[in-house]
Amino acid sequence: MTDALSLTFSALADPTRRAMLLRLSHGPATVKELAEPFQFSLPTISKHLQVLERAGLIERGREAQYRPAQLQTAPLEDVAHWLETLNWENNLDRLEEYLCELQQGRQA
Amino acid sequence: MTDALSLTFSALADPTRRAMLLRLSHGPATVKELAEPFQFSLPTISKHLQVLERAGLIERGREAQYRPAQLQTAPLEDVAHWLETLNWENNLDRLEEYLCELQQGRQA
DNA sequence: CATCTATTTAGTCAATTAGCTAAATAGTAA
DNA sequence: TTACTATTTAGCTAATTGACTAAATAGATG
Numbered sequence: 001m002t003d004a005l006s007l008t009f010s011a012l013a014d015p016t017r018r019a020m021l022l023r024l025s026h027g028p029a030t031v032k033e034l035a036e037p038f039q040f041s042l043p044t045i046s047k048h049l050q051v052l053e054r055a056g057l058i059e060r061g062r063e064a065q066y067r068p069a070q071l072q073t074a075p076l077e078d079v080a081h082w083l084e085t086l087n088w089e090n091n092l093d094r095l096e097e098y099l100c101e102l103q104q105g106r107q108a
Numbered sequence: 109m110t111d112a113l114s115l116t117f118s119a120l121a122d123p124t125r126r127a128m129l130l131r132l133s134h135g136p137a138t139v140k141e142l143a144e145p146f147q148f149s150l151p152t153i154s155k156h157l158q159v160l161e162r163a164g165l166i167e168r169g170r171e172a173q174y175r176p177a178q179l180q181t182a183p184l185e186d187v188a189h190w191l192e193t194l195n196w197e198n199n200l201d202r203l204e205e206y207l208c209e210l211q212q213g214r215q216a
Numbered sequence: 217c218a219t220c221t222a223t224t225t226a227g228t229c230a231a232t233t234a235g236c237t238a239a240a241t242a243g244t245a246a
Numbered sequence: 247t248t249a250c251t252a253t254t255t256a257g258c259t260a261a262t263t264g265a266c267t268a269a270a271t272a273g274a275t276g
Binding site for chain 2: 233234235236237242243244
């Protein structure tokens with residue numbers, strides 16, 4: 001999918017990538033550092049990082065041979081916002097239902 | 109992926125499925141009703157519902173020929189919780205950093 | 217320059233996904 | 247029973263994904 005939310009959700013739909021983000025929530029890290037807890041090859045880790053980058057969940061710097069990744073929270077906020085919207089609509093409906101019941105109570 | 113969070117995130121990583129959930133946040137709906145806004149075939153819609161069901165995002169009833177779907181919010185709360193955890197760790201680190209700076213300031 | 221470390225690219229492969237049509241099943245109603 | 251509506255299953259296809267190894271690139275250092 002090309003839309004931003006879908007990119008974000010699908011980037012988050014992998015436990016390795018989520019673990020990486022958790023690691024990055026403690027501060028920037030290099031590819032090798034991020035790879036350490038896992039048994040995957042470095043190219044595999046590199047690809048995971050590309051997925052996270054494409055979703056805007058990380059940004060990458062350039063320091064010597066290192067390309068340190070840093071967590072970016074904007075897409076996470078978009079996700080939180082979408083969740084709130086779902087709930088907000090839910091609550092609006094509940095309110096509407098409640099008002100309807102009130103009105104019917106008055107008419108009965 | 110077999111873990112619950114991954115199932116949830118990957119179920120949410122599709123705009124059609126997200127639109128369905130939004131629709132369901134207004135109340136239960138049948139497959140046909142859910143299919144209406146889209147140009148996809150019914151089998152396709154049915155498969156999307158199976159994905160949502162497998163992720164626990166909907167539950168389905170049985171009323172005559174209809175199999176109405178109903179939004180389930182538990183997995184959404186798990187997602188919200190995971191997002192909070194990320195941020196919570198983030199904030200903890202910031203606090204720690206801040207305390208470090210304070211201490212160094214005292215030593216300087 | 218030669219080499220070492222960090223990272224990415226290229227190319228392969230198996231599994232999964234999202235769509236389709238055609239056919240099967242479940243339940244209602246004539 | 248037959249026919250109609252709602253939904254799912256089966257089987258197909260093309261695209262995507264996540265893993266790998268081998269090789270290429272970027273930069274630092276002997």
